[in-house]
Amino acid sequence: MLRIAVPNKGSLSGPAADMLHEAGYQQRRESKELRIVDPVNDVEFFYLRPRDIAIYVSSGQLDIGITGRDLLIDSGADAEEILPLGFARSTFRFASKPGEANGVEDLKGKTIATSYEGIVAGHLADHGIDASVVHLDGAVETAIELGVAEVIADVVETGTSLRNAGLEVFGEPIMKSEAVVIRRTGADGEEAAESKVQQFLRRLQGVLVARTYVMMDYDCRVEQLEKAVALTPGLESPTVSPLHNEGWVAVRAMVPAKEAQRIMDDLYDIGARAILTTAIHACRL
């Protein structure tokens, strides 16, 4: 049975459960459940603190886990990212009162508050900067006002938390993060669970594709077909079927959802008609 670590709380837990549900896996019914078995899919899910997931996975007791890239790197655990999942996107940045610092070089001798000591210590070491790091569990934006630190290093998404605390980011982003599937480093190919892991990844990839693509259908004149196909190349190549009216064909191709409206405009301009898009519920590429 495949053993998978899933976040039990925080920003990652809801979207992770939604994605697993969309991929056809049974999920827990209430938030106090710490493990469930999905007998149909031969999978056991362990609901763990997001910060602990890389540690469990690196220990070899669990086959794979879902966590944040930033949490994986911060943990220093012997685990690697195998599939980015596109949710819980954030950047990890330094911030301070305006004018306190302009780049990593200004951090020398300063005190930096963060919940991600591993990332910050690594970044300072990479730049040869000597600074003190204070570990706080969360709400680190308040640490400056309360005199615990001069600088913070934290997750930034919309920037609202920083603005509310009167702080500004400085320097280059330390890293970009999103939810990721992880496994123990070097585990690929050597595990008994390998084919089940690959099947799990294919299911999640299917959800990602279903979320980012739509199916597009339209009719166009044969003379316009090459131009139309250039606009909708599909994944392999579009399906082209004859229409009852001679000189016309029906075309079907997957297109990126974000570009669907622009592509519909462009198809219309070259004479395509009856242009439809429909959602894709699931797919296996």
Ligand SMILES: Nc1ncnc2c1ncn2[C@@H]1O[C@H](COP(=O)(O)OP(=O)(O)OP(=O)(O)O)[C@@H](O)[C@H]1O
């Ligand atoms: N506002 C946010 N927007 C997007 N991703 C976020 C946000 N806050 C945290 N994350 C991401 O969520 C993961 C951290 O999850 P974790 O559950 O530890 O913290 P949290 O979401 O801040 O929850 P809490 O602090 O309430 O426990 C990290 O990968 C981080 O990048």
Ligand SMILES: O=P(O)(O)OC[C@H]1O[C@H](OP(=O)(O)OP(=O)(O)O)[C@H](O)[C@@H]1O
């Ligand atoms: O840029 P924003 O959209 O404001 O998002 C970033 C904030 O969200 C998270 O905090 P959370 O609410 O999880 O509280 P925490 O600091 O206690 O983790 C993160 O730690 C930042 O504080």
Ligand SMILES: [Mg+2]
């Ligand atoms: Mg938080």
